[in-house]
Amino acid sequence: MTLRFWIRPLALPALLLAPGCSDDGGTTGGTVNAVDTNQLGDLADAADASPEGDSADVGPDEDSASTDATDTNAATDADTSQPSDTSPEIDASAEDELAFQAALALYDAGSFADAKTALAAFVASFPDSPRADNAAYLVARCDFELADFASAKAAFSAFIDAHPSSPFLDDATYYRGRSEFELADFTTAEQTFSAFLVAFPDSLYVDNATYFSGRARFELGTYTTALTRFESVIAIADSTYRDAALLYAGRSQYELGLASGNPGSSRYGQADTRFEQLFSEYPGSVYEDNGRYYHGLTRYQAGQFTVAITRFAYLRTTFPQSIYLDNAWYYEGRSHYKLSNFAQAASTLEAMEQAYPQSSYADDAIYYAGRSHYELGRAGSTSHYGTAVARFERLIATYPTSVYLDNAFYYMIRADLGLGDCNAAQFHFDAMQLAVPASSYTPKAGQAINGQC
Numbered sequence: 001m002t003l004r005f006w007i008r009p010l011a012l013p014a015l016l017l018a019p020g021c022s023d024d025g026g027t028t029g030g031t032v033n034a035v036d037t038n039q040l041g042d043l044a045d046a047a048d049a050s051p052e053g054d055s056a057d058v059g060p061d062e063d064s065a066s067t068d069a070t071d072t073n074a075a076t077d078a079d080t081s082q083p084s085d086t087s088p089e090i091d092a093s094a095e096d097e098l099a100f101q102a103a104l105a106l107y108d109a110g111s112f113a114d115a116k117t118a119l120a121a122f123v124a125s126f127p128d129s130p131r132a133d134n135a136a137y138l139v140a141r142c143d144f145e146l147a148d149f150a151s152a153k154a155a156f157s158a159f160i161d162a163h164p165s166s167p168f169l170d171d172a173t174y175y176r177g178r179s180e181f182e183l184a185d186f187t188t189a190e191q192t193f194s195a196f197l198v199a200f201p202d203s204l205y206v207d208n209a210t211y212f213s214g215r216a217r218f219e220l221g222t223y224t225t226a227l228t229r230f231e232s233v234i235a236i237a238d239s240t241y242r243d244a245a246l247l248y249a250g251r252s253q254y255e256l257g258l259a260s261g262n263p264g265s266s267r268y269g270q271a272d273t274r275f276e277q278l279f280s281e282y283p284g285s286v287y288e289d290n291g292r293y294y295h296g297l298t299r300y301q302a303g304q305f306t307v308a309i310t311r312f313a314y315l316r317t318t319f320p321q322s323i324y325l326d327n328a329w330y331y332e333g334r335s336h337y338k339l340s341n342f343a344q345a346a347s348t349l350e351a352m353e354q355a356y357p358q359s360s361y362a363d364d365a366i367y368y369a370g371r372s373h374y375e376l377g378r379a380g381s382t383s384h385y386g387t388a389v390a391r392f393e394r395l396i397a398t399y400p401t402s403v404y405l406d407n408a409f410y411y412m413i414r415a416d417l418g419l420g421d422c423n424a425a426q427f428h429f430d431a432m433q434l435a436v437p438a439s440s441y442t443p444k445a446g447q448a449i450n451g452q453c
Helices: 095-108 112-125 132-145 149-162 169-182 186-199 206-219 223-234 242-260 266-281 288-301 305-318 325-338 342-355 362-378 383-398 405-418 422-435 442-452
Strands: 007-013 075-083
Touching (some): 169 186, 186 206, 242 288, 288 325, 325 362, 362 383, 383 405, 405 422
16 A cells, blocks of 8 residues: 655645735725734824814724735645655554544545544554654644634644654644734744744745744734844745735835834835835735735825825726725825815715725715815805715714714814804704813814804
């Protein structure tokens, strides 16, 4: 009979849990990689005064696609043809070998629950078999493949303690780190991957571990150290994580630019370089729509709103199933608002909110659509004041805990006054005092009413 050996995995990209075309483990509406927990702050708004010099917009723009919950496209590991054990002690006709081969067949077929049962029974029945460590390792791998990451972590840890000389030690250490990563225990995962890189410098998992070490650091917000890991993977020309590393190197540069608070930060240009390298070297990568989204955000944060509009529009038309679609559509509308293209801003933001009413950007979109109509009213089209009031009323009724609540009350009162309706302005002022008693807008709203009514 021909002996069959379990074969060790080599990293190949595939979808794990999160952002990319379709659903990174996500839904439309920008739900991020299940592990991608970072949020975007709209630093441009911190100094964004309205055309009348009022910089009262305090609502942060959150990245509804932050749960890249893993990436839109995480990578998994496929098998190579390297045998796990060539020990001469193996007897093809022995009872333990026959039992191992039967369990291995289940594993190879992807029947991981049944394989785990068979492999666990093998370990219990044949503790002295030359296949004992192989089987124990595969029990843990079954847990990992079944996405039972807590059990996988415990099983890999137990394997490492019980089999310190096993040829599967590097595999088990790597997958323990992967299990910790999937459990969002990024601190422990990074420690495991870093220790792995020291202990197993020649392992076939080195680039995998380097990438996930970087991802753990990225999720922890240590973008500078994450960047060093991603750049190391990029330097490995044949790494199957190289396109992912290009994406996250770009995203790390973007986050560093954002943290600087400087729209002219060179980090945004460096981010673009990595995104564009991803597009040119890996056409069709599952990471492309992620990259296209952040490619637009670099220009938005740099204040180059016309370029940002072009980039967001490209994402929307080229990747209509992207989980970043609502994000891109929102920032396209915000870019028009920044350029004082208020009619186009209102149209874009209203269309986005109607298409994605569950988006985490929905209240943002309603608010800035209302602001756009308000600005059109100030420009002379007074009928837009009424539309602005309707938008703000909808925001207040639908999102009573929105960070834009007092902003909406204030601009609704201003729109009432634009329509010459002092009664409505006073009514909304009273409602504002009840809903947001500590609002910094209260004195300004009162002064505006007293000055006109």
